Amino acid sequence: MRIGELARRAGVSPRALRYYEQQGLIRARRTANGYREYSEADLKLVTEIRSLLTVGFTLEDAKPFVACLRAGHESGADCPESVEVYRRKLAEIDDEIRALLVRRAEVAGQLSTACPGCVLTKRE
Amino acid sequence: MRIGELARRAGVSPRALRYYEQQGLIRARRTANGYREYSEADLKLVTEIRSLLTVGFTLEDAKPFVACLRAGHESGADCPESVEVYRRKLAEIDDEIRALLVRRAEVAGQLSTACPGCVLTKRE
DNA sequence: CTTGACCCTGACACTGACGTCAACGTTTAC
């Protein structure tokens, strides 16, 4: 299939696919006229990339998963490199959550000082 | 005082001060040679901006606080517009925390599927 | 033959808060 069809089926733009290629995540054979030609396996790669991106991963993070799929594994997570990315991401998310909780407390403190009673304490 | 002194006392770079001015947050008188001249009140403005930025506010968010100080109030939060920004920010932070908790759960789920026992459940 | 739907590459736009450099004028200290 060509880029337009893959884009529709994967739910992304052709522009995004070219960008993924440029970043070294996917590759495409070229037909005689220079058009990119994709396989079903490529659809699987792009689907994996998309699901990772929507969970907050970067394209860089997604690389091990793509490599894992290309190596023949069923899931992109079936490789130690992918698992390592999962663990790192989990730690990053935890850090962000902690930082946000601190910020929340600071802002809530300021707000209650500036306007006692304004804090509705939605959480907990 | 000139820009270098204000920058040192406020703990920011001269570049940042020029940027704040460009964004309409601070203003400076000019001496005959074109140098910016600041007052103690300006130091207070910049200090307010910095403390808001470090809590995750944008320069746009900081504008009502600066306006409030310029209007003569002791605290930048002594105006309804500032309080409104506080409340909005609090809601934004809560949204971000909720989104991160969802992401955390998704990633943790994927990780436990890919590598049972890898999730160390640091939280709770 | 031409219209329209594709495809190509290359490159700028965007968001935020600056860092950094260029190319220049001013002030201060020795």
Place this chain on the structure above:
DNA sequence: GTAAACGTTGACGTCAGTGTCAGGGTCAAG
């Protein structure tokens, strides 16, 4: 007198993942 340290404006670089042109080529249907 001169060099360091300061000031000025202007403009590009950063990070990520595209959107959106510009300016082409390709191909099937009518």
